Amino acid sequence: xxxxxxxxxxxxxxxxxxxxxxxxxxxxxxxxxxxxxxxxxxxxxxxxxxxxxxxxxxxxxxxxxxxxxxxxxxxxxxxxxxxxxxxxxxxxxxxxxxxxxxxxxxxxxxxxxxxxxxxxxxxxxxxxxxxxxxxxxxxxxxxxxxxxxxxxxxxxxxxxxxxxxxxxxxxxxxxxxxxxxxxxxxxxxxxxxxxxxxxxxxxxxxxxxxxxxxxxxxxxxxxxxxxxxxxxxxxxxxxxxxxxxxxxxxxxxxxxxxxxxxxxxxxxxxxxxxxx
Amino acid sequence: xxxxxxxxxxxxxxxxxxxxxxxxxxxxxxxxxxxxxxxxxxxxxxxxxxxxxxxxxxxxxxxxxxxxxxxxxxxxxxxxxxxxxxxxxxxxxxxxxxxxxxxxxxxxxxxxxxxxxxxxxxxxxxxxxxxxxxxxxxxxxxxxxxxxxxxxxxxxxxxxxxxxxxxxxxxxxxxxxxxxxxxxxxxxxxxxxxxxxxxxxxxxxxxxxxxxxxxxxxxxxxxxxxxxxxxxxxxxxxxxxxxxxxxxxxxxxxxxxxxxxxxxxxxxxxxxxxxxxxxxxxxxxxxxxxxxxx
Numbered sequence: 422x423x424x425x426x427x428x429x430x431x432x433x434x435x436x437x438x439x440x441x442x443x444x445x446x447x448x449x450x451x452x453x454x455x456x457x458x459x460x461x462x463x464x465x466x467x468x469x470x471x472x473x474x475x476x477x478x479x480x481x482x483x484x485x486x487x488x489x490x491x492x493x494x495x496x497x498x499x500x501x502x503x504x505x506x507x508x509x510x511x512x513x514x515x516x517x518x519x520x521x522x523x524x525x526x527x528x529x530x531x532x533x534x535x536x537x538x539x540x541x542x543x544x545x546x547x548x549x550x551x552x553x554x555x556x557x558x559x560x561x562x563x564x565x566x567x568x569x570x571x572x573x574x575x576x577x578x579x580x581x582x583x584x585x586x587x588x589x590x591x592x593x594x595x596x597x598x599x600x601x602x603x604x605x606x607x608x609x610x611x612x613x614x615x616x617x618x619x620x621x622x623x624x625x626x627x628x629x630x631x632x633x634x635x636x637x638x639x640x641x642x643x644x645x646x647x648x649x650x651x652x653x654x655x656x657x658x659x660x661x662x663x664x665x666x667x668x669x670x671x672x673x674x675x676x677x678x679x680x681x682x683x684x685x686x687x688x689x690x691x692x693x694x695x696x697x
Numbered sequence: 698x699x700x701x702x703x704x705x706x707x708x709x710x711x712x713x714x715x716x717x718x719x720x721x722x723x724x725x726x727x728x729x730x731x732x733x734x735x736x737x738x739x740x741x742x743x744x745x746x747x748x749x750x751x752x753x754x755x756x757x758x759x760x761x762x763x764x765x766x767x768x769x770x771x772x773x774x775x776x777x778x779x780x781x782x783x784x785x786x787x788x789x790x791x792x793x794x795x796x797x798x799x800x801x802x803x804x805x806x807x808x809x810x811x812x813x814x815x816x817x818x819x820x821x822x823x824x825x826x827x828x829x830x831x832x833x834x835x836x837x838x839x840x841x842x843x844x845x846x847x848x849x850x851x852x853x854x855x856x857x858x859x860x861x862x863x864x865x866x867x868x869x870x871x872x873x874x875x876x877x878x879x880x881x882x883x884x885x886x887x888x889x890x891x892x893x894x895x896x897x898x899x900x901x902x903x904x905x906x907x908x909x910x911x912x913x914x915x916x917x918x919x920x921x922x923x924x925x926x927x928x929x930x931x932x933x934x935x936x937x938x939x940x941x942x943x944x945x946x947x948x949x950x951x952x953x954x955x956x957x958x959x960x961x962x963x964x965x966x967x968x969x970x971x972x973x974x975x976x977x978x979x980x981x982x983x984x985x986x987x988x989x990x991x
Contacts, residue, residue, distance in 0.1 A: 431792055435796075442807060442861070448821070448822075514708050517702065518703070533723075537727065538918070540963075544946070544950050545963070548726075548729065549721070564721075568718035568721065572719070603701065630811075632928075636951055647814065648813065650817060665821075668814055683805075687801075687805055690809070691870050694870070
């Protein structure tokens with residue numbers, strides 16, 4: 422008897438924690454199907470009287486969530502892909518090519534970037550972006566997102582590339598491959614696991630980024646989901662059902678990604694933080 | 698034989714794009730920050746060099762001092778309350794066999810979501826009339842609490858939301874370290890008659906000290922750079938009571954046009970972060986360098 426209590430009690434505590442994590446999402450999902458605030462207020466915990474999908478189409482079209490969604494999607498993808506390619510090229514050059522001295526120096530130089538707390542550069546980046554004449558355009562996010570990912574990506578990718586045995590290249594050189602060919606045909610395919618990790622970390626970071634997106638863009642039609650959602654909340658403050666629907670649109674893609682790639686995501690994000 | 702790998706043109710071609718971006722968005726802003734931090738630039742007129750005036754003004758600026766205090770609360774809450782809970786939950790998850798994966802994936806979930814969305818979501822939870830929290834407390838006869846609009850509770854509400862978002866991330870970090878400890882150690886202790894509690898405090902926790910230290914350092918760094926959750930949930934209000942250094946910096950620059958003054962705050966954040974991490978590294982690394990051997 423005692424033994425079974427002992428076995429169950431951790432589960433009791435943990436399930437409570439799980440409930441605290443998940444309940445807000447359940448609330449949001451249920452609320453998104455309710456017709457108005459009265460229904461949420463009179464019945465916050467329960468199922469909606471009728472499942473109405475009208476909120477979903479209303480938010481998507483009228484609330485411009487569709488616009489924010491595609492802005493977020495293409496910006497996050499483009500910056501993450503570019504970040505991965507640039508980091509892979511740089512890592513290849515500094516770990517596999519024979520310029521050891523300058524490579525060592527470059528590597529240290531890049532890692533300095535990880536010491537700088539992101540938001541400390543925020544105002545200076547704003548001024549820079551304004552001087553470059555790209556303030557208020559997607560370039561103002563794309564470039565800092567891509568650049569911001571470089572230090573951590575180079576760290577993770579070069580750690581991986583260093584571990585590839587050099588015999589592989591020797592064979593490739595004998596086969597007459599150039600450096601570029603070696604990079605594309607041999608090293609890149611072998612580095613895919615690290616590249617996927619870095620891509621996910623960058624993509625999620627961009628998808629969730631708030632500060633730059635909030636202050637570097639002013640046009641509503643260019644906004645990304647995190648800032649669009651904040652504006653949407655301010656505009657529809659009185660309508661919980663609609664804002665909850667907006668939240669669903671914003672978290673579902675991340676949930677799907679997480680459901681498929683949870684191990685990869687957890688490994689990537691935690692590796693990034695510990696090494697940083 | 699390695700001629701291909703000694704091709705300088707390729708080397709430069711592969712390095713330069715990253716370097717340009719890195720220089721442009723890290724090094725150059727760092728340099729200009731130092732410059733603007735010593736000017737009175739307002740975004741319109743030419744910046745005037747004002748020496749240390751901004752620094753002097755800042756340390757007489759009651760609102761800024763209050764925001765530093767909030768960062769300190771943030772650190773204390775993270776290290777004093779979250780870290781023990783993180784260790785406890787990690788130990789609990791490490792001790793169960795069933796559902797371990799489920800627990801791990803669920804607690805990690807909030808840390809992959811956007812802080813902005815989480816701020817909005819928790820805005821509902823804290824809503825005085827309809828919010829889940831007041832509805833729940835109402836069951837026990839507690840009066841309506843204006844969580845985010847009352848100066849007494851607003852910052853605490855932000856701290857709780859932040860804990861909800863990030864604790865799982867650190868739990869997973871600590872859990873990985875716990876699961877890496879060879880089973881023989883705790884089994885041997887169990888044979889010697891150690892209770893579960895003794896195994897945890899005498900064996901597991903000492904062995905995971907390095908990762909706990911990393912968690913503390915990440916928490917401090919995180920508390921220094923916190924900003925979006927404050928902007929989304931309270932915009933620093935009510936009456937500036939929830940402003941942290943970074944949100945105060947943003948509001949100075951973007952609401953008042955005091956770019957010079959704001960940049961000075963950025964420099965202070967930068968220096969504080971460096972000093973804190975350095976102090977922590979010095980204090981801790983002596984212990985960590987002894988290493989853990991199983």
